[in-house]
Amino acid sequence: MVPCALLALLRGEVLVNPGAFRLERPSFPLVVSTMIHSLFLINSSGDIFLEKHWKSVVSRSVCDYFFEAQERATEAENVPPVIPTPHHYLLSVYRHKIFFVAVIQTEVPPLFVIEFLHRVVDTFQDYFGVCSEPVIKDNVVVVYEVLEEMLDNGFPLATESNILKELIKPPTILRTVVNTITGSTNVGDQLPTGQLSVVPWRRTGVKYTNNEAYFDVIEEIDAIIDKSGSTITAEIQGVIDACVKLTGMPDLTLSFMNPRLLDDVSFHPCVRFKRWESERTLSFIPPDGNFRLLSYHVSAQNLVAIPVYVKHNISFRDSSSLGRFEITVGPKQTMGKTVEGVIVLSQMHRGVLNMSLTPSQGTHTFDPVTKMLSWDVGKINPQKLPSLKGTMSLQAGASKPDENPTVNLQFKIQQLAISGLKVNRLDMYGEKYKPFKGIKYMTKAGKFQVRT
């Protein structure tokens, strides 16, 4: 049974002890050169709902500088990621509507800290499914245990989710019930053996009855299309995400039909770089479970096909307070696949009071407060192109807007990697069984913007 005082401690509470209570600052001069000193989690309304200190306690008041910056920024996304204060630096990331603010005191590579913070968020997401304020509050003990394992004295210790999960088991409903009855907790009673091995990313003694390896090739198109429909920039951000559930120590080799596409790649540490350089095949011992095998970037303009087009006619007349609005979406280079999940988003001008529109398919909403127009189109049928037509009314006395709104497009195309990347074959060495293998392709819109 764990004493409740200890759990309180894990939660970051300060114990009231009749003898000595306050954590006093040490009397000797402190030369602190820890990487990350403390971490504060702040929600969008500006409450600090969790704090963790890896060394001496840094007062919460340091966050006042952050709040100042938050107030100055019009939107949460615009809070600068590096904020100097008289004695510290605050580095923050904003994800899932939570600010993760790290406090550092010396010259530390900021990317180091920011990468680490993103890793923390990824870990939470991995553990709890979603990363949100209520979930973090519900799992506060696990959160503290995980944070304690991730950093030692400010040095990253265990950041691979495989290893962390061996140290601290993620909560499941069953385990929560069992824990309540038996009074045990999530701390694993085995120490992570993976940390000792030459493949620190993989835990040992993995066993499955069904051995399977799935790979998802997901490509996102970032593009800016100008008024006339010509492409200003277009690039593809691709990733290969893997879900590998294989027994033992499998050694995998993945080869591509057209590896020349991949000239700008970032690999998971498990990939053998030399093999890639000489043979252009991916050779690796995979971590157990979900992981990102590689990410790549295709920027050469001629290689980027633009799968959809937008026809638009948005205009205001000088004399009247009414304007015309018309948008049509159609497929372009889709290699015969269907474009689905199409959503059109447009931030209308401040002066627009309301819009009365009729879609040929799907549903649309216009929020008169935020002036956000959203049209959920669904699938594009090339025979009958979806369109949204109607009028906009301007606020009385408002001047005619000079610029037209930018249209943001979301869409999905299944079974297609728009860059043309194709996996040739996947082989496994080192183990005797025959695994089940699967490859899936998908193309999505990333930041896909059409200027009108």
Added chain:
Amino acid sequence: MQTDNLELKKLVYLYLMNYAKSQPDMAIMAVNTFVKDCEDPNPLIRALAVRTMGCIRVDKITEYLCEPLRKCLKDEDPYVRKTAAVCVAKLHDINAQLVEDQGFLDTLKDLISDSNPMVVANAVAALSEIAESHPSSNLLDLNPQSINKLLTALNECTEWGQIFILDCLANYTPKDDREAQSICERVTPRLSHANSAVVLSAVKVLMKFMEMLSKDLDYYGTLLKKLAPPLVTLLSAEPELQYVALRNINLIVQKRPEILKHEMKVFFVKYNDPIYVKLEKLDIMIRLASQANIAQVLAELKEYATEVDVDFVRKAVRAIGRCAIKVEQSAERCVSTLLDLIQTKVNYVVQEAIVVIKDIFRKYPNKYESVIATLCENLDSLDEPEARAAMIWIVGEYAERIDNADELLESFLEGFHDESTQVQLQLLTAIVKLFLKKPTETQELVQQVLSLATQDSDNPDLRDRGYIYWRLLSTDPVAAKEVVLAEKPLISEETDLIEPTLLDELICYIGTLASVYHKPPSAFVEGGRGVVHKSLPPRTASNESTESPETAPAGAPMGEQPDVIPTQGDLLGDLLNLDLGPPVSGPPLSTSSVQIGAVDLLGGGLDSLIGDSNFGAPPAAAPARLGAPISSGLSDLFDLTSGVGTLSGSYVAPKAVWLPAMKAKGLEISGTFTRQVGSISMDLQLTNKALQVMTDFAIQFNRNSFGLAPAAPLQVHAPLSPNQTVEISLPLNTVGSVMKMDPLNNLQVAVKNNIDIFYFSTLYPLHILFVEDGKMDRQMFLATWKDIPNENEAQFQIRDCPLNAEAVSSRLQSSNIFTIAKRNVEGQDMLYQSLKLTNGIWVLAELRIQPGNTSFMDLELSLKCRAPEVSQHVYQAYETVLKN
């Protein structure tokens, strides 16, 4: 707490970490458990124990933990060793002395050669952390062998370990280009790492070592090509990472624009980028703008100028102006784009546009005046000081082409006192320009503005400028025209480039906070602890000699950096006058009058300008400090110039760098002191290592022990353009005010130019103060020698002097140390000498010359003086004179 339950053990350890400080006596009882756990058969328990130990910040306990730690550092299991390495850093933080005494640092250094890459990485991390608090200690002493070990470990350790190793590699200076290339080759695979911090650290190493590679090398080109894709990839990461990456790319683009010159499009702004990313991207777009891509860039910028975000729109408009200045061929297009934007009548767009059009006029004078009419239409909508000032400048500059210029300026004049200083100053200048161009109809206007500026204003800048114009106009309208309407230097292409010296330093800090702030760490890291200036390695080919050049000849006191830090307060008080340099552009006023020894830079000159005024005398409120010019120094100056080259004076030390360019925004000053025929002078060499032209030089000394002061203003006749060097001989006198310095011969100097004021201090050799009539009468010498108490006598040794008695005597005489008598006692020559300092202090010397072991002589010097504190410096002067 001796439990086998691991979970409980962890929690108990956690409790200990947090509460040991408040109950140190209780914590001591835990020591035994740690010692025991450090010998547990399970390596993970050993590691856990050593990890926890280091977190207990109680002095008493630390001592007991040394033994277990020592064992763990030599543990057979790499996991324990790697944890123990970090523990040394923790312990060092608590008690540095203990760690050093116990020899842990050496053990840590040995771990760099460990077989396990993780251990190497952690040892490097720990050593780097310790080194940060001990800048002088040479902890990370890298040599080719250890570099090789690090590079091997680099491939196999964790991503965080790679960052530590790469940052450590960046501090190494390869011995030649071959070594640099081989390191680069082994670091390039890191550019494909998924962790952006690893990528950026690798970029740092490559950028730094590339400096050593010859540009003709094939490998150099390959490397350039390899650097672009990872940088572009960083821009598809999360916005926070993008921001840091963009700040660094900004530096890289300035240092090596060729890397990203074809990647302009990735910097195009998406409308939902966070504002901090947008602004950075815009900055880089302008840096990459060239004739080849300007059309595309302009189209984008115009698009941005119609966005919603005010800050971003403003910067986009400014960017258009910067493009016009940077790419001459695009200027016309930029101007018409700006005019289109002005037509939108969006208030802040119009104001920004006017500010940049002013800059365009500065760069291309008399080319786009046709737009002035459009600008004037928007006069009333301007409410920001910068825009108002810009508009007023344009009206003043082109007054002859604007029919109603006087009306326009008069309309501004009505609310003169409510305007900001910037606008007031511009208005004053513009009206004076107008008057000089159209004197007949605007006399009243100019009278009005001058009296507003001089009589009704509390602002000293405005008042001073007003007086200057007033006197100029009243004395010599022709000269005034020459000054005020002088042709202005064209503004430089890119005004916001980082100084090359600073840029080179910042390149060494890629990926750190310094690179985000574009300031060297010394400028912002608290306390400046452990800050060592880094610089790029020089290019060294393997077949050339690697011998480093000798900086200054040994024994020359000028070569030493004076260790005296000027007390800022004093210095500022004395040097305040320097700030008076008028902000007028144009030739310096001193052409019409010679003011020698004038403390006030303007003083007398202005008085003489008032002389016979035909314009109306300025009011009696004229500053009282305008005293009569001090002309005593004049004759000295001419003496000096005639003497140069005819007589060899006393010994002159070679020039030493007094003010490095890094500390003075690109101005480098080196110099020395000379004494020739009774005149002292300071020979200066000014080098402009900045990007902009330097003008308006002035110099001033702080009060010093011997009252040294400049006898004439610092005359740099032509503006100093980038990379130009001038040599100046500044005559000095000793009539300045006196304050005893420590050391005695310390001189604090302030030099001003159009950029800023810079302070430095230097030590002058005392022999420049030995006067020509320092020969004492024999009787007088004997009497004085007896008179001075014996405790004032100081004795010194000068070893290995290559001269004999005759030569010594004549050598010293040329530095005004006079031999009064010579005796030979027991085969040794004795010289009796005297010298006098400028302030009348006599120094008597007895010099015993003994033949040394070789052909050199050993001299024994006894000095007697009523002010014994000078003896030490006189001795140094002897040594300097005799040994050079």
